[in-house]
Amino acid sequence: MRLDVVSIFPEYLAALDLSLVGKAAKSGLLDVHLHDLREWTYDRHRTVDDTPYGGGAGMVMKPDPWGEALDAVAPAAGPSQPRLIVPTPAGRPFTQELAYELADEPWLAFACGRYEGIDARVAAHAAERMRVDEISVGDYVLNGGEVAVLVIVEAVARLLPGVIGNPASLAEESHSGDGLLEYPVYTKPPSWRGHDVPDVLLSGNHKLVAEWRHDESVRRTAERRPDLLAAWGAAVGHKADEVE
Ligand SMILES: COC(=O)COc1cccc(COC(=O)c2cn[nH]c2)c1
Numbered sequence: 001m002r003l004d005v006v007s008i009f010p011e012y013l014a015a016l017d018l019s020l021v022g023k024a025a026k027s028g029l030l031d032v033h034l035h036d037l038r039e040w041t042y043d044r045h046r047t048v049d050d051t052p053y054g055g056g057a058g059m060v061m062k063p064d065p066w067g068e069a070l071d072a073v074a075p076a077a078g079p080s081q082p083r084l085i086v087p088t089p090a091g092r093p094f095t096q097e098l099a100y101e102l103a104d105e106p107w108l109a110f111a112c113g114r115y116e117g118i119d120a121r122v123a124a125h126a127a128e129r130m131r132v133d134e135i136s137v138g139d140y141v142l143n144g145g146e147v148a149v150l151v152i153v154e155a156v157a158r159l160l161p162g163v164i165g166n167p168a169s170l171a172e173e174s175h176s177g178d179g180l181l182e183y184p185v186y187t188k189p190p191s192w193r194g195h196d197v198p199d200v201l202l203s204g205n206h207k208l209v210a211e212w213r214h215d216e217s218v219r220r221t222a223e224r225r226p227d228l229l230a231a232w233g234a235a236v237g238h239k240a241d242e243v244e
Pocket residue numbers: 086087088089112113114115116117118119120123134135136137138139140141142143144145146148
């Protein structure tokens with residue numbers, strides 16, 4: 001997979017060279033290209049923003065630098081186009097399902113907005129030649145899209161074959177299988193600062209362990225994410241109120 005990221009702080013994305021994503025990049029599974037938006041500004045101050053039409057506080061990112069940056073990253077005449085991802089609080093929620101979808105893409109490009117946002121015509125114009133997804137990584141506001149790109153890239157890259165050592169570990173994660181939250185996990189020692197590992201996990205009885213883990217997943221989901229429990233209940237035909 002090829003990844004292009006355009007930002008006014010490309011050094012923010014240096015974290016992509018670390019750990020899993022860094023390993024994937026070195027092994028050729030990921031081909032990461034970082035770009036500084038100011039490369040496509042030509043005034044002395046390398047201006048990327050201006051005041052908003054219609055008034056209001058803050059500044060808006062000018063369309064011109066973005067248009068030229070995207071033309072350079074993905075030439076219109078090129079043999080293929082990337083899928084453009086624009087992190088924004090106003091976007092479609094990023095989910096594990098969407099992560100799997102993006103993991104199938106051969107080429108992703110990320111546009112990191114700042115200030116009050118990017119002139120809306122940039123996404124509209126890009127959509128004339130590439131698929132554009134405005135995506136939210138959560139209901140809060142960041143100063144820019146860079147952190148959101150790190151979140152999305154990590155969630156996607158770890159799904160690429162060969163990036164994760166043990167694919168089986170992907171199957172049992174929260175949000176990845178049955179729609180329930182993951183059960184609590186433990187390792188040695190069996191007793192630690194007065195806290196003991198649940199006996200069932202030391203029993204060696206795989207059936208009881210599986211039952212305990214399922215019950216814990218349901219209990220946790222009911223406690224922390226009743227919205228997911230309702231969806232899970234509907235999906236498996238249980239009435240959510242059957243959960244004690
Ligand atoms: C068309 O898209 C844009 O204009 C994007 O513009 C901005 C402006 C400010 C901050 C951000 C970063 O994204 C988030 O804050 C965000 C994403 N998920 N949850 C919070 C992006």
